[in-house]
Amino acid sequence: MVRRQMFLLVLAAVFALPLAAQWDFARPAKVVSLTGTLTVRRSREAARPLRLQDAVASGDELITGQNSEAMIQAWDGSTVRVFPDSHVIFNERSADIQEFLHLFLGSIKVHIEKLSGRPNPQKMTTPTAVIAVRGTTFSVFVDETEATLVAVDEGEVSVANVASPSQEVILRKGQRTWVQRGQPPVVAQRFRGRSERADLIPGLGRQAGSGEPMGAPPGGRMAGMDMMGLAGSQSMGGAMPRSGPVH
Numbered sequence: 001m002v003r004r005q006m007f008l009l010v011l012a013a014v015f016a017l018p019l020a021a022q023w024d025f026a027r028p029a030k031v032v033s034l035t036g037t038l039t040v041r042r043s044r045e046a047a048r049p050l051r052l053q054d055a056v057a058s059g060d061e062l063i064t065g066q067n068s069e070a071m072i073q074a075w076d077g078s079t080v081r082v083f084p085d086s087h088v089i090f091n092e093r094s095a096d097i098q099e100f101l102h103l104f105l106g107s108i109k110v111h112i113e114k115l116s117g118r119p120n121p122q123k124m125t126t127p128t129a130v131i132a133v134r135g136t137t138f139s140v141f142v143d144e145t146e147a148t149l150v151a152v153d154e155g156e157v158s159v160a161n162v163a164s165p166s167q168e169v170i171l172r173k174g175q176r177t178w179v180q181r182g183q184p185p186v187v188a189q190r191f192r193g194r195s196e197r198a199d200l201i202p203g204l205g206r207q208a209g210s211g212e213p214m215g216a217p218p219g220g221r222m223a224g225m226d227m228m229g230l231a232g233s234q235s236m237g238g239a240m241p242r243s244g245p246v247h
Contacts, residue, residue, distance in 0.1 A: 027075040028055040029090065036068025038082070058091045064106070074100075076120065077113035082106070083196075099125045103148075107141040109196055112155075129179040130165055132158040138171075139195035150185075151176035151195035159185045 031038065031054050038050045041061040056062070056072050064070055064086050072080045072090060082088055086106025091099060101110070101124035112120050114135045122133040127146040131138075136155020142148050150159050152171045159177050160168040161184055169177050169185040176195070177185040 028057060029072050029074045030055050031070055032073045032079070033069075033071035033081075035070075036084070037065035038068065038070040039063045039065070056090055060090050061087065062090055063087050076115060078120070078122075079111045079113075081109040083108065099123050102126070103140050103142050105142050105144070107139065107196075109137070109139045111137045125162065126179075128162060128181050129185070130160050130162050132168075137195075146181055148179040149176060150179070151191060153195050161185065 031050050031052055034050070034052050039047050039062070040050050040056070041047045041063070042057065043059065047063075050056070050062075050070075062070070062072070062082060064082050064084055066084055068084050070082045072082065074080075080088070080090065080101060083106060086108060087104040088106070088108055089102040089104070091101065100122050101108070103124070103126045110124070110133070112122055112133050112135050114120050120133075120135045124131050124133065124140070126140065126142045126148040128142075129140075129148040129150065131140065131150055134156050136157060137153040138155070138157055139151045139153070140148065150157065150171060152173055152175055154173055156173075157171050158168045159171060159179060160166070161179055161182070163182060164184060167184040169188055171177060171188050174190055174192075175188040176191050177188055179185045
């Protein structure tokens with residue numbers, strides 16, 4: 001009798017695990033932090049503002065206003081911090097959706113939570129880049145020319161141009177790369193500090209002691225830099241990023 005009861009308990013647990021996973025997966029993402037305005041666009045619906053604790057559905061287009069910032073938390077605990085003047089599409093992970101985020105313009109900081117201590121593979125895109133994630137914390141910036149900057153605080157990501165996904169660059173903690181339309185990512189560079197710091201953005205910061213601007217993609221302007229105390233429309237200008245450490 002005891003063995004039979006134990007067998008039934010184990011059997012119930014085995015069947016309960018998929019149900020629990022489905023229940024977790026069914027929990028919607030939500031807005032857990034908000035300063036200023038966050039607008040959502042949904043299929044066949046007029047744009048409307050989101051408020052704190054509002055649900056975020058798969059396929060929602062999220063747009064932050066000037067001097068605005070929001071944090072979205074997914075069902076697995078992963079978070080997306082959306083900085084000012086940014087436009088991103090959020091997708092819940094599913095079998096038929098390959099990318100959990102698409103950043104059109106601006107800047108975000110992403111933290112991918114591990115699942116039961118194991119890597120949580122994810123993928124996101126921008127107009128010029130494909131970013132494969134393996135459980136990490138990283139930032140992504142897209143300027144008005146669709147040039148993409150990816151910088152990693154923790155973990156590891158691979159970055160490739162959408163037009164040539166086989167030519168990838170692996171980024172680890174403290175490294176960044178630029179991706180421009182029609183070009184493979186530049187070689188991984190080191191940076192200091194956290195990935196949302198002003199001195200990470202080439203051309204907006206200055207090298208310590210030199211007074212010279214750091215390298216940057218030619219032309220273009222980086223949007224959504226208000227979170228670093230910089231005007232969102234400040235010109236980037238300058239040459240391509242240099243190899244070696246960034247001060």
